[in-house]
Amino acid sequence: xxxxxxxxxxxxxxxPKQWYNLRxxxxxxxxxxxxxxxxxxxxxxxxxxxxxxxxxxxxxxxxTRYFDIPEEVQEMYKIYxxxxxxxxxxxxxxxxxxxxxxxxxxxxxxxxxxxxxxAIAQAYYAKKQGLTSLTTETGAGQWGTALAEACAYFxxxxxxxxxxxxxxxxxxxxxxxxTFGADxxxxxxxxxxxxxxxxxxxxxxxxxxxxxxxxAVEKAVSSDGCRYVLGSVLNQVLLHxxxxxxxxxxxxxxxxxxxxxxxxxxxxxxxxxxxxxxxxQDKLTGKADPRIIAVxxxxxxxxxxxxxxxxxxxxxxxxxxxxxxxxGCEFKPxxxxxxxxxxxGMSPILSKLYHDGxxxxxxxxxxxxxxxxxxxxxxxxxxxAPESAHAIRGAxxxxxxxxxxxxxxxxLFGLTGTGYFxxxxxxxxxxxxxxxxxxxxxxLQYGFDKLPKIPGVQE
Amino acid sequence: xxxxxxxxxxxxxxxPKQWYNLRxxxxxxxxxxxxxxxxxxxxxxxxxxxxxxxxxxxxxxxxTRYFDIPEEVQEMYKIYxxxxxxxxxxxxxxxxxxxxxxxxxxxxxxxxxxxxxxAIAQAYYAKKQGLTSLTTETGAGQWGTALAEACAYFxxxxxxxxxxxxxxxxxxxxxxxxTFGADxxxxxxxxxxxxxxxxxxxxxxxxxxxxxxxxAVEKAVSSDGCRYVLGSVLNQVLLHxxxxxxxxxxxxxxxxxxxxxxxxxxxxxxxxxxxxxxxxQDKLTGKADPRIIAVxxxxxxxxxxxxxxxxxxxxxxxxxxxxxxxxGCEFKPxxxxxxxxxxxGMSPILSKLYHDGxxxxxxxxxxxxxxxxxxxxxxxxxxxAPESAHAIRGAxxxxxxxxxxxxxxxxLFGLTGTGYFxxxxxxxxxxxxxxxxxxxxxxLQYGFDKLPKIPGVQE
Numbered sequence: 001x002x003x004x005x006x007x008x009x010x011x012x013x014x015x016p017k018q019w020y021n022l023r024x025x026x027x028x029x030x031x032x033x034x035x036x037x038x039x040x041x042x043x044x045x046x047x048x049x050x051x052x053x054x055x056x057x058x059x060x061x062x063x064t065r066y067f068d069i070p071e072e073v074q075e076m077y078k079i080y081x082x083x084x085x086x087x088x089x090x091x092x093x094x095x096x097x098x099x100x101x102x103x104x105x106x107x108x109x110x111x112x113x114x115x116x117x118x119a120i121a122q123a124y125y126a127k128k129q130g131l132t133s134l135t136t137e138t139g140a141g142q143w144g145t146a147l148a149e150a151c152a153y154f155x156x157x158x159x160x161x162x163x164x165x166x167x168x169x170x171x172x173x174x175x176x177x178x179t180f181g182a183d184x185x186x187x188x189x190x191x192x193x194x195x196x197x198x199x200x201x202x203x204x205x206x207x208x209x210x211x212x213x214x215x216a217v218e219k220a221v222s223s224d225g226c227r228y229v230l231g232s233v234l235n236q237v238l239l240h241x242x243x244x245x246x247x248x249x250x251x252x253x254x255x256x257x258x259x260x261x262x263x264x265x266x267x268x269x270x271x272x273x274x275x276x277x278x279x280x281q282d283k284l285t286g287k288a289d290p291r292i293i294a295v296x297x298x299x300x301x302x303x304x305x306x307x308x309x310x311x312x313x314x315x316x317x318x319x320x321x322x323x324x325x326x327x328g329c330e331f332k333p334x335x336x337x338x339x340x341x342x343x344x345g346m347s348p349i350l351s352k353l354y355h356d357g358x359x360x361x362x363x364x365x366x367x368x369x370x371x372x373x374x375x376x377x378x379x380x381x382x383x384x385a386p387e388s389a390h391a392i393r394g395a396x397x398x399x400x401x402x403x404x405x406x407x408x409x410x411x412l413f414g415l416t417g418t419g420y421f422x423x424x425x426x427x428x429x430x431x432x433x434x435x436x437x438x439x440x441x442x443x444l445q446y447g448f449d450k451l452p453k454i455p456g457v458q459e
Numbered sequence: 460x461x462x463x464x465x466x467x468x469x470x471x472x473x474x475p476k477q478w479y480n481l482r483x484x485x486x487x488x489x490x491x492x493x494x495x496x497x498x499x500x501x502x503x504x505x506x507x508x509x510x511x512x513x514x515x516x517x518x519x520x521x522x523t524r525y526f527d528i529p530e531e532v533q534e535m536y537k538i539y540x541x542x543x544x545x546x547x548x549x550x551x552x553x554x555x556x557x558x559x560x561x562x563x564x565x566x567x568x569x570x571x572x573x574x575x576x577x578a579i580a581q582a583y584y585a586k587k588q589g590l591t592s593l594t595t596e597t598g599a600g601q602w603g604t605a606l607a608e609a610c611a612y613f614x615x616x617x618x619x620x621x622x623x624x625x626x627x628x629x630x631x632x633x634x635x636x637x638t639f640g641a642d643x644x645x646x647x648x649x650x651x652x653x654x655x656x657x658x659x660x661x662x663x664x665x666x667x668x669x670x671x672x673x674x675a676v677e678k679a680v681s682s683d684g685c686r687y688v689l690g691s692v693l694n695q696v697l698l699h700x701x702x703x704x705x706x707x708x709x710x711x712x713x714x715x716x717x718x719x720x721x722x723x724x725x726x727x728x729x730x731x732x733x734x735x736x737x738x739x740q741d742k743l744t745g746k747a748d749p750r751i752i753a754v755x756x757x758x759x760x761x762x763x764x765x766x767x768x769x770x771x772x773x774x775x776x777x778x779x780x781x782x783x784x785x786x787g788c789e790f791k792p793x794x795x796x797x798x799x800x801x802x803x804g805m806s807p808i809l810s811k812l813y814h815d816g817x818x819x820x821x822x823x824x825x826x827x828x829x830x831x832x833x834x835x836x837x838x839x840x841x842x843x844a845p846e847s848a849h850a851i852r853g854a855x856x857x858x859x860x861x862x863x864x865x866x867x868x869x870x871l872f873g874l875t876g877t878g879y880f881x882x883x884x885x886x887x888x889x890x891x892x893x894x895x896x897x898x899x900x901x902x903l904q905y906g907f908d909k910l911p912k913i914p915g916v917q918e
Contacts, residue, residue: 005471006537012464078465079549079840090538090612108567110842110877152837153549172631172882176842179833179885374638378611381538383569383635418569420879423631426638 024065031323080109085251099402111146113417118240123150132225137212140339141173143231148180164207187212194316214316232268241274259412265390266294269347295394303361328447334437337425338386370429483524490782539568544710558861570605572876577699582609591684596671599798600632602690607639623666646671653775673775691727700733718871724849725753728806754853762820787906793896796884797845829888
């Protein structure tokens, strides 16, 4: 066994030069997107009004196993990558567990998370196609910051629709996104038809990722030279985020390590899908059999309590429909502090893998998540984002099981980002005013009842 | 010439195991501290009521060239170090300069700055001596956060006096310091004699580092098992911070590089003194002759417009007196946004080196600093702290001179930290409401007139 440093950084030469497309190794593919206008499976060109062409291609290509990372994208990756693989010695010691705990830390960049990995790729392809502006939505603000950084780098104007409750909880997120030169609008807003409709029905609506997506897509399709980009859920995003897992696997190989358990927080699936990619490849191809665990908030439990069904990706029902675990696009998530996990659906790739038994999922309550976050920060000197802390909670729970059984398992989790803009949430936790919210079966039924009907596919 | 990666991280094995004490190579020593009660040079034991013994020893020892870094301190360093040496390729390109620009980035930890390097050492020695609590002051909040992290790690209760105007500008800093378990009090406060005196004379006083130091020292000396710790100015702090320069020099050697110019922001001198340490050693011992430049705020220009004189380190005049460049401990700095540079004096070591011609100093206005910060963030995807951005401004100005002369100089600067808690300042800059403040000669004279009189030393 090699001596394991606290932090292992790959060298620049070791950085991946290709992304890995998990679909190429899946025995069964996720069901195709359905064009909501025709009720038929979408083809690549159906996506061109919304996504730039190369990204539409990546979205639909389930066969190409590796995609070259463009030179320009590699150049920007090198500004903040590699991210470290960290051995959580202090956490292990404090828990008294025989397990070895590793985490891949993606928070060492100004966006504060892994989101930059896909933002750069998406901004690059848009610029290359000659587009003149982009729109997006953001929940917690990490994706919005990441895309603002990428657009500043590639000189592309950007409008960000930010979920209103996050916008209000995180005043400084607005400032940082504006520092990078982007416009930011709290959603629902009266700048779009989708936003006006929602506000007319419910003037106090605090927003959701689904609503913000509707607004951003509407603005993109109704503006010249403008496209929409999304930080999670999509196949293209999982492709770009595979860099997390590829780096992690290389680093673990250098340490002669392999994870028995891989754990990630799950909102739309961007980090989880990226982190697990090469380990899931091993599982799909029979080379190894790690347990893979998604940790989601109990307040928005798409995998653990959702339905595997076709649904819209947005609340305004203007996107194509995807087969995924969903709470229904009209499900109203509580204003939980992990804004980045407050999404009604889950990546179609991850949904399919979960459905086929390749992954597990657990849900956790936010006070338990902040308990883990606070413990972790004192031991590892990183204040985690609430989203990331879901994975910490999951890792701690697995490490404590190892303590009971005495098993020396190797646990790997994704620490997606930092919580420096989440101090309102930490304050609520410290002051004892944070509450947990678990939707009732009736709450969920409300969303399920409104799932779309698609003749011949989903009645 | 070796290929230079964007970011170079040393391996854990390469991390320094000793700190370097710059005084051991100085031909002339800084003048001794003077005990304000006796008017005589202070001896080590004079410091015991304020500092723990090992730190008092480090403060006074001008002969030992290298101090071993205790194992326990090395262990905590490994949680967040090494920090990367970054080649600012994008900044170079945007400036069109032939200069090569490197920066040592110390912001990749939750304290957001280099301050953690000394906080860990100070908390460790306090714990080792059996102390049961610590007090400190913080300006921008980075030192307070760093010490809160270190005290959480070593299980030591901590009270932080935070300069009131920073406390109000940065609400989330309070939350993060409390998350790590420390108490935080805005200064001046009515919890100390020093604070009450200042508030009685000026109820609207927005505080200063000098005042916060008075309060923290008073609380420490009046509480059992309690000592005071300070994040800058002191010799011991420069000793601990030498790890910045030592790592940097090793990394540059790996690249076959040596800086022609070394630039750091200067408040009390902690980062600057640490970054330059091994390069100043080369200069003092005749091995090399880099230019060394301190960049300070025009609003608080201790080196460029101060007097080299004995002064108190605090406003309440309860500390020993140090010979340093000072604006007078009663100087009232404007509420400039670089709270960490708003200090009336400068490290006695750096003051002496500057006085003896080994260093240069420039002062810059804050709007120019934020212009540099905003430009840098878009190019290098790091949002810098306002303090750190002073060094960026200095580096850009030197790189632009190289553009004029065509010289391919190698410029190294210290990027001490991130500005995630400084968004109020960035917002003021973006909104055009930020103003510059340059003290008049009369403002400075006010401070100079109140410098202490010491019979036989300073009349």
